Amino acid sequence: MNASALPQAIPVRPAWRMPVRPECYDRSPLSAAERAALQVLISGDAPVTSLARRRAEATLARLAQPLHDVYRLRRAEASTRPRATRVMFAQLHRRGTAFWQWSAQEWCDVVGVTAESFEAANGLPQLRNGLRPHLLDVAYLLCGFEQFGPIWTATAFHPMARVVFGADVLDEQIARLDAVLANDGYASGHVSVKQRHQALAFLLLLNRSPWLDDLCWAALERAASMASTRAASIILGKIARALVAAGHPGTVCRRCSAGSVSAGPERRCPERVVRVVPSLARHWISGTGASRRASLRWVRPVRRAMARQAAS
16 A cells, blocks of 8 residues: 555544533423423414414423424524424324334334335325434434444435534545545546445444444444445445544543454453554454454455564
């Protein structure tokens, strides 16, 4: 690999803080007054300008505020927010619980495995009205939803990651990885790049941080186990290879303290892995877990890198 890719080494970043954090809100269960207010809004009996409707909306303000804070991240047109809120309130009324208390399966039912199932679950016309991404943002940011496996094929993770992490932050991290792969001769066609960015965005979302130096082998394996077959191959192949190439001394992974891409020789994880190259090589060469499905073409380069590091 050309040495010019090495300056792309990933800098150590401060711990990531999500733009909307659930601990900032009142997450208590629905009260009797809130259930009654939902009934007023969902029944449609109260006119839009009626006192009863205004009182019901005021009663539900603690539930509407976090939803609107999430919706604003997408900078959607003004009409989208109230429509998305109506869908959420209808689900609150139907389930009798606040969205804070919904299980992962309940969220899967609400956002739907496909766009069609989302529309069917929420009684919406088949207009592709853009509401589903807003609800998925709410599930992820406010309720810790991460059961992406069943909804993989109908979810655009790259746009979602740009919303959650910010376009500039995400694009910078993607550019670093792309530079390493481009220097190593990987395809730069539209389809190939789009698939890679989708897989990387999914990986970063699942790791709840945009920083590449927060990734470790456990994070890659977890993402690969949930992703589509093609995306899993990209995560365990191209993305892992680029992380190995861009690895540099730093600190142990903040997520699980197990083999970070920036784990330096002076720091050790519980498995006695001292740096990303031996960490990934150990998994690849032993062929354990999800790594057994990783492309074998990486074994020799990683083995050579490990030998060079041992000799240094």
